[in-house]
Amino acid sequence: MISIRPMDAIDYEKVANIYQQGIDSKQCTFETEVPTWESFDQGHLQYPRLVAVDEQGQVCGFIVLSLMSSRRCFRGVAEISIYLDRAYTGQGIGRTLMNEMITQSEEAGIWSLFSGIFPENKASIALHQRCGFREIGYREKMGESEDGTFRDVIFFERRSQIIG
Structure with missing residues (x-):
């Protein structure tokens, strides 16, 4: 049984390990290093931040938001980041995390969630589509990976329904 709860600083060691798996897969992020807790904390909204935990209390996934802009008019627009421990994929945990984030983000006044996904990350694309996201754009060679490949x-x- 998986439960969803707010992320605490004490969760960061496991969150960092899961994020490293995403970096290692080369399918989730342009980043090449896991940030420090301080950098991670400053780069994401304080609320909501969620982790999925198993029956033993082990963190098996996380989901966080980053503001798209500091301008007041965009205060309800956020980028969503979701990562699962590879040992827990394919069990519906991502969908549970995503649905809870949607609910909590709307309660917090977020009216638009964005996500940028590599085309090869079919599982993430499918998750976003199942949770009501729609494709709004495709950018060719948007960023350069560490190996010099443009992705x-x-x-x-x-x-959100809150804007009609």
Whole structure:
């Protein structure tokens, strides 16, 4: 049984390990290093931040938001990041995390969630689509990977019902 709860600083060691798995896969992020807790903490909204935990209390996934802009008019627009421990994929945990984030983000006044996904990350694309995100754009060679390869990114968006 998986439960969802707010992320605490004490969760960061496991969150960092899961993030490293995403970096190592080369399918989740352009980043090449896991940030320090301080950098991670400053780069993401304080609320909501969620972790999925198993029956033993082990963190098996996390989901966080980053503001898209500091301008007041965009205060309800955030980029969503979701990562699962590879040992827990394919069990519906991502969907549970995503649905809870959607609920909590709307309660917090977020009206638009965005995500940029590498086209090769079919599981993430499918998850976003199942959770009501729609493709809004495709950028060719948007960023350069550490190995010098330029990667394409597909953008997805989910609009809240709070804006009609």
